[in-house]
Structure formats: structure tokens, C-alpha cells
Amino acid sequence: MRIRGAVLERIGAPRRYAESQPLRVTDLDLAPPGDDELLVRIEAAGLCHSDLSVVDGNRVRPVPMLLGHEAAGVVEAVGSAVGDIAVGQRVVMTFLPRCGDCRACATDGLAPCSAGSAANAAGTLLDGDVRLSRDGTTVLHHLGVSAFATHAVVDRRSVVPVDDDVPPVVASLLGCAVLTGGGAVLNAGQPRPGQTVAIVGMGGVGMAAMITALAHDDVRVVAVDQVPEKLSRAIELGAHAAYAPDDVGDLRAEVVIEAVGHPAALETALALTAPGGRTVTVGLPRPDARISVSPLSFVAEGRSLIGSYLGSSVPARDIPRFVEMWRAGRLPVESLVSSTITLDQINEGMDQLADGQAVRQIIAFD
Structure with missing residues (x-):
């Protein structure tokens, strides 16, 4: 399917980003989800310093790469091996998938998953697949998510489902901030x-x-x-x-x-x-x-x-804990939002982040 997303074309572009335009909003092709994957329509995505650190070169990643890792959306299709998430469910994206099999996954969140870390460094999904392309050329995934786009294909182990009473903005912030x-x-x-x-x-x-x-x-x-x-x-x-x-x-x-x-x-x-x-x-x-x-x-x-x-977290364990704190009125997640922007304002948003002026800027897709 055709989607629209913000692709990082080069690392270390000069400031200001509104002028140098390191991120280009463009049309891309998104392949259908594999057996263990989901197609998600993105509802809200947050701009985080982990995104900026790729743009400015503090965290070098391969390019071109579709950035964005803090997001929530609605499942539109599921792979044949996914039996616990249905079409129409809202999911929180998490930027480090956990394979559940390596020694690091046995540390109860203390150590990052070895397989997930390797996939993130390579710009692939957890199983090594890439579902993004542009004009026949591969575009890599950011931290298994690539949320600065209208849709994403992600591994099942990169999401945690939440109930519909959790608004998209709240759900998106649960996954990273x-x-x-x-x-x-x-x-x-x-x-x-x-x-x-x-x-x-x-x-x-x-x-x-x-x-x-x-x-x-x-x-x-x-x-x-x-x-x-x-x-x-x-x-x-x-x-x-x-x-x-x-x-x-x-x-x-x-x-x-x-x-x-x-x-x-x-x-x-x-x-x-x-x-x-x-x-x-x-x-x-x-x-x-x-x-x-x-x-x-x-x-x-x-x-x-x-x-x-x-946060030394196990997302499947900890995101429900935060949801319950939010429901009880003890965790005002909405208060973290400093502004809402459009996808086309992504480079200006990176400038705000680099200037230290923003807490959390949210890209609203609906």
C-alpha cells in the first residue's frame, strides 16, 4: 500500500532543520505484514530526543530511514500467526521489541533484548524483515516502529494493546516517555x-x-x-x-x-x-x-x-500498570504535551526539540 511518511535522507545536516530539511515527507510503499506482524494506522506520534539524536548524528543509524518510535494506532491487518490482537484494537508502539528467548530477556527488564537491539541497529523488524521501500529502493525502519507515517508494519512483539478508553495521545506517550x-x-x-x-x-x-x-x-x-x-x-x-x-x-x-x-x-x-x-x-x-x-x-x-x-521496563507488564495509574487520576499523561504539529512540520519540530523548548510535541494524524 502507499503511505506518507518522514524519511531521514542524511545524518548531521546543519541547523536550522527547517532550512536544511534532513527529513523529507514523501510517498512510500509499505508491504503487507508477515506472519508475526501487524499493519497499524498511526493515530498519534511523539517527537523524542532519540529521534533528534539520529538526525544530528549522536546516534548513527543507516539511511534512508523512516523515523519515529513513540506512537499509538489502530490495527488494520494481522499476520496469520497473530492470534491475540484483532483488527480494530488500539496498540501502543514500543521501541525495543523483546524476543522472549535470549538471556537478556530473562533479566526482567534489566538488560535490553539482544535480538531486538541487533534489529534496531540494522534498521529492520525483529525477524530481520524490511517492509518499506521508495521507487524500488529499501527504506529502513527506526527502532522497529517508523511512526512518522500514516501507517506502519510492526512485529507483534513491538506493541502492547490498550483499551479504547485510552486516548491516542496518552497511548502514544506510554510507549516511550x-x-x-x-x-x-x-x-x-x-x-x-x-x-x-x-x-x-x-x-x-x-x-x-x-x-x-x-x-x-x-x-x-x-x-x-x-x-x-x-x-x-x-x-x-x-x-x-x-x-x-x-x-x-x-x-x-x-x-x-x-x-x-x-x-x-x-x-x-x-x-x-x-x-x-x-x-x-x-x-x-x-x-x-x-x-x-x-x-x-x-x-x-x-x-x-x-x-x-x-526504564528497565517489560512493556507488556508495565504499560498496563501506567494505564491503571492514568485511569485512577494519578498520572496526568496529557500534561506532557507541549504542542501539536502536522507531519509536514516535522523539521520545525526537530528545531524546537534541539532548542530545548519542547516537552513533547505530538503529530496528530486524524
């Missing part, structure tokens, strides 16, 4: 009553971590960011305090979530961590990024540094 930021709080940080949780970086993932922490009883939540508008927004959403990195003073927290992907942010997070506390890093810095840290502090103060990919 909430799963990553919220999962880092629930699965890696695990705050206890009376503790303080600090979040460094108040983009979409950081804000998701914050509202997840606020859903805990008797936990103090502190936001840290360089952008005053984001600090104000954090206070509006319930943060107990908000500071610029240079203004934190002697603040210390038992759980600190770093959601920027920059060495300076991680050093700030480490400095904020109290004795006996946990620093959880979910940001994706450049591969050559380095930090300066005293190893003595980890032993002498009993502190730990935890890397958390996809």
Missing part, C-alpha cells in the same frame, strides 16, 4: 516513603519521571533544568521545588533520575545523590562522551549508579 521516565522511577529508582526524588532534565522523559514520582505517597519531588519555563511547568504539575543546576545548593536526594543525555547533566545528578542513594541515568549521550567522578564516593557513601534503558 512514560515507559522510559516512569519506568526509571518504578523499576530502577524505587523510591520509598519519606525520600526525595530529583529529576535532572525536564523534557518529555524527565516530566514523565516527575509525574510518576508524584504518584507515590509521601515522596518529595524536585525538578532541575536550565530552562526557566520548564521549571515553571514542573511546579504547575506538582513538583515541590524546582532549581537551575547552579542553584541546587546543598540539596541531596535518595533517588536522582538523569534524563538529558549530556555529561554535565549526569555529573549534576551524581552530585545531587545522597549517601546510600541511587543515580539512575536514562539519557543517551554521544558515544564519545565522558564524565569525571570520584570512585571513592560510591564506596564510602554507599551510592550506586544505574543505567536504565527503556
